[in-house]
Amino acid sequence: TLFSNKKKKRKKICYIFFIVVNEFCERFSYYGMRAVLVLYFRYFLLWDDDLATSIYHAFVALCYLTPILGAIIADSWLGKFKTIIYLSIVYAIGQVTMAISTIHDITDANRDGTPDNFTFHIALSMLGLILIALGTGGIKPCVAAFGGDQFQEHQSRQLNTFFSVFYLCINAGSLLSTLITPLKSVASTLMVFIAGSGMYVKTDPEGNIMWSVCKCIGFAIKNRFRHRSSSYPKREHWMDWANEKYDKLLIAQIKMVLKVLFLYIPLPMFWTLFDQKGSRWTLQATTMSGDFVSILISTVNPILILTLVPIMDRLIFPLIQKCGLNFSPLKRMTVGMLFAAMAFVSAALVQIEIDKTLPNFPSSSESQLKVVNTYSTTLNVTISPNEHLLIESFGSSADYVTFDHQDITVSLNTNPVITKAFSLIKGGRQTLIIPSDPTVMYLKEDVKSKPREGKNAIRFVNGYTADLNITNLDSIEPSATTNYTLVNQGKRDFVLRHGEQWCEFSRKFGFGASYTFLIPSTVFSDDCESITEVEDMKPNSVHMALQIPQYFLITTGEVMFSVTGLQFSYSQAPKNMKSVLQAGWLCTNAVGNIIVLIVAELGKLPKQWAEYLLFASLLVAVSIIFSIMAYFYTYIDPAEIEAQVRKEQGLEPEEMEKETLEMEEKDEDQKNEQGVKQTKI
Ligand SMILES: NCC(=O)N[C@@H](CCC(=O)O)C(=O)O
Numbered sequence: 001t002l003f004s005n006k007k008k009k010r011k012k013i014c015y016i017f018f019i020v021v022n023e024f025c026e027r028f029s030y031y032g033m034r035a036v037l038v039l040y041f042r043y044f045l046l047w048d049d050d051l052a053t054s055i056y057h058a059f060v061a062l063c064y065l066t067p068i069l070g071a072i073i074a075d076s077w078l079g080k081f082k083t084i085i086y087l088s089i090v091y092a093i094g095q096v097t098m099a100i101s102t103i104h105d106i107t108d109a110n111r112d113g114t115p116d117n118f119t120f121h122i123a124l125s126m127l128g129l130i131l132i133a134l135g136t137g138g139i140k141p142c143v144a145a146f147g148g149d150q151f152q153e154h155q156s157r158q159l160n161t162f163f164s165v166f167y168l169c170i171n172a173g174s175l176l177s178t179l180i181t182p183l184k185s186v187a188s189t190l191m192v193f194i195a196g197s198g199m200y201v202k203t204d205p206e207g208n209i210m211w212s213v214c215k216c217i218g219f220a221i222k223n224r225f226r227h228r229s230s231s232y233p234k235r236e237h238w239m240d241w242a243n244e245k246y247d248k249l250l251i252a253q254i255k256m257v258l259k260v261l262f263l264y265i266p267l268p269m270f271w272t273l274f275d276q277k278g279s280r281w282t283l284q285a286t287t288m289s290g291d292f293v294s295i296l297i298s299t300v301n302p303i304l305i306l307t308l309v310p311i312m313d314r315l316i317f318p319l320i321q322k323c324g325l326n327f328s329p330l331k332r333m334t335v336g337m338l339f340a341a342m343a344f345v346s347a348a349l350v351q352i353e354i355d356k357t358l359p360n361f362p363s364s365s366e367s368q369l370k371v372v373n374t375y376s377t378t379l380n381v382t383i384s385p386n387e388h389l390l391i392e393s394f395g396s397s398a399d400y401v402t403f404d405h406q407d408i409t410v411s412l413n414t415n416p417v418i419t420k421a422f423s424l425i426k427g428g429r430q431t432l433i434i435p436s437d438p439t440v441m442y443l444k445e446d447v448k449s450k451p452r453e454g455k456n457a458i459r460f461v462n463g464y465t466a467d468l469n470i471t472n473l474d475s476i477e478p479s480a481t482t483n484y485t486l487v488n489q490g491k492r493d494f495v496l497r498h499g500e501q502w503c504e505f506s507r508k509f510g511f512g513a514s515y516t517f518l519i520p521s522t523v524f525s526d527d528c529e530s531i532t533e534v535e536d537m538k539p540n541s542v543h544m545a546l547q548i549p550q551y552f553l554i555t556t557g558e559v560m561f562s563v564t565g566l567q568f569s570y571s572q573a574p575k576n577m578k579s580v581l582q583a584g585w586l587c588t589n590a591v592g593n594i595i596v597l598i599v600a601e602l603g604k605l606p607k608q609w610a611e612y613l614l615f616a617s618l619l620v621a622v623s624i625i626f627s628i629m630a631y632f633y634t635y636i637d638p639a640e641i642e643a644q645v646r647k648e649q650g651l652e653p654e655e656m657e658k659e660t661l662e663m664e665e666k667d668e669d670q671k672n673e674q675g676v677k678q679t680k681i
Pocket residue numbers: 027170171301302305558562566585586589
């Protein structure tokens with residue numbers, strides 16, 4: 001017995017391996033593609049930030065809504081195994097379609113590097129994304145439930161370990177996806193999964209279960225309405241009004257599912273906060289300094305998951321249990337929510353620090369102006385009605401001057417005095433450039449927010465007497481100013497050229513600054529030494545390491561909330577509705593994403609830290625509601641309830657046989673475990 005049990009255990013580990021490796025490959029492909037999706041929208045399809053972000057979130061939401069479809073197909077029609085195979089093929093076709101949509105040569109007839117027919121590329125990429133959402137979402141609830149199906153009812157400890165390992169694989173896949181291309185993994189997902197085919201425990205679909213569930217619920221509601229008069233005796237549960245027509249077992253199963261789905265109502269709020277990691281927190285990082293921005297953003301969550309899941313599973317949870325505390329799944333989920341709320345409090349504190357260092361940007365009714373003087377002498381600049389600035393040659397005003405009106409008149413103390421009227425941009429920042437010929441002074445628009453991704457915005461004013469060529473920029477005419485170019489942090493070299501003359505200058509950049517470089521007429525004679533720099537926006541000074549606590553807190557919350565939620569959804573679902581409940585669980589994630597979309601559309605509170613605190617408070621309120629709901633929830637053993645109902649109905653011999661077999665196996669396992677313990681002693 002000992003030998004055969006060991007063999008069985010090894011076999012189980014082997015086919016569980018196929019399932020978790022399958023999940024690893026699938027997540028690897030999904031996250032790999034997702035990581036470059038916004039960049040594809042921005043730089044290939046040339047969409048603006050808002051559209052790119054909205055379509056990105058809509059895609060993520062769709063990926064978490066399609067599980068309903070996958071679950072219906074699996075539980076009612078194909079079974080989980082075939083659903084995973086078929087939808088993986090859909091997924092692979094989606095990835096290939098997406099890959100084809102990125103080949104600009106297909107429509108680039110004039111070979112200028114940009115597609116000629118954007119509609120074709122947009123249509124193809126949208127088709128690809130829909131297929132990927134169908135594939136990834138469709139197989140996701142089935143893989144988790146299918147993995148769970150490989151365990152028997154008495155193996156709850158192993159089942160919990162499975163879900164932890166499953167979650168580890170999700171995050172290992174997402175971590176590695178940042179390093180290797182996603183396409184290859186779709187094929188390997190399928191191959192790995194099919195390789196284990198002969199070993200899996202495959203439960204058969206039980207007819208169109210979702211349709212039966214809907215009809216049964218519909219009948220219960222109709223019947224209840226028909227018997228609304230107080231002369232009819234009340235029933236224990238409103239679903240009992242379906243008793244007249246439907247099987248007691250189906251009614252009992254629906255009651256179990258509805259009970260859990262009701263509990264899910266407050267859960268999207270967790271995902272609303274969680275999903276802002278990729279939006280608000282990423283934006284926060286762009287206003288901070290530190291050279292690990294992209295690595296931090298894409299890898300810190302999976303790295304922490306890989307570390308925290310084993311620590312929680314092997315150390316923290318057993319320790320809590322040893323202290324005699326009952327840390328039930330629903331309590332863990334509540335604590336997980338509180339951790340996420342703390343993460344947002346931490347984000348708010350970091351934001352307050354950042355705000356102290358941010359420039360004072362104009363409000364929507366204000367205008368800001370700075371003056372740059374490239375005239376040969378110091379100038380006295382008067383801006384009506386009462387602003388007086390003394391500006392050295394090749395210097396600038398100390399900071400921006402804020403106006404609550406747009407029409408200004410500028411006077412220079414030249415001989416004769418030069419006066420010119422300007423109209424400023426409402427809510428904008430501008431620089432008044434005074435060139436070597438001050439009569440042609442002009443306004444140039446400045447950046448009014450921190451440059452993207454911690455980059456630096458730079459531009460040049462040509463005070464030289466002829467056209468100049470600067471590395472990577474178009475030629476600049478005398479007295480003109482270039483538009484801003486974004487440069488990365490670190491040392492950058494620029495070569496200035498006019499005909500045969502040239503000189504080179506280097507500059508070390510930090511993060512998120514903006515500069516205007518003033519090129520004097522002597523630039524070639526002093527080898528670029530005389531180029532002066534005007535700091536339009538200071539570099540970021542709050543270090544990105546300050547974001548680590550918020551990432552740590554939210555990931556701790558995720559481990560408590562999400563891993564437990566997965567296990568809970570599986571263990572509380574009746575056998576024929578395991579994938580449906582997994583899909584319900586994933587839908588909480590979809591709703592969370594949709595809320596993020598709405599919040600992004602509605603705009604922000606004037607102060608970002610206040611928005612973070614608002615979200616933290618909302619989640620605390622929701623977790624209180626959830627803990628009250630959880631208090632009234634009684635954990636069930638779906639198999640036991642099903643067996644009881646069957647018993648009441650009179651068991652069929654076939655089922656009785658199956659159950660006896662399972663009981664015998666359970667006994668065998670227990671005896672074996674005791675045997676192993678005795679041998680160890
Ligand atoms: N760390 C992110 C992560 O693991 N995300 C999961 C979502 C889990 C869930 O919704 O239950 C994933 O990508 O599968």
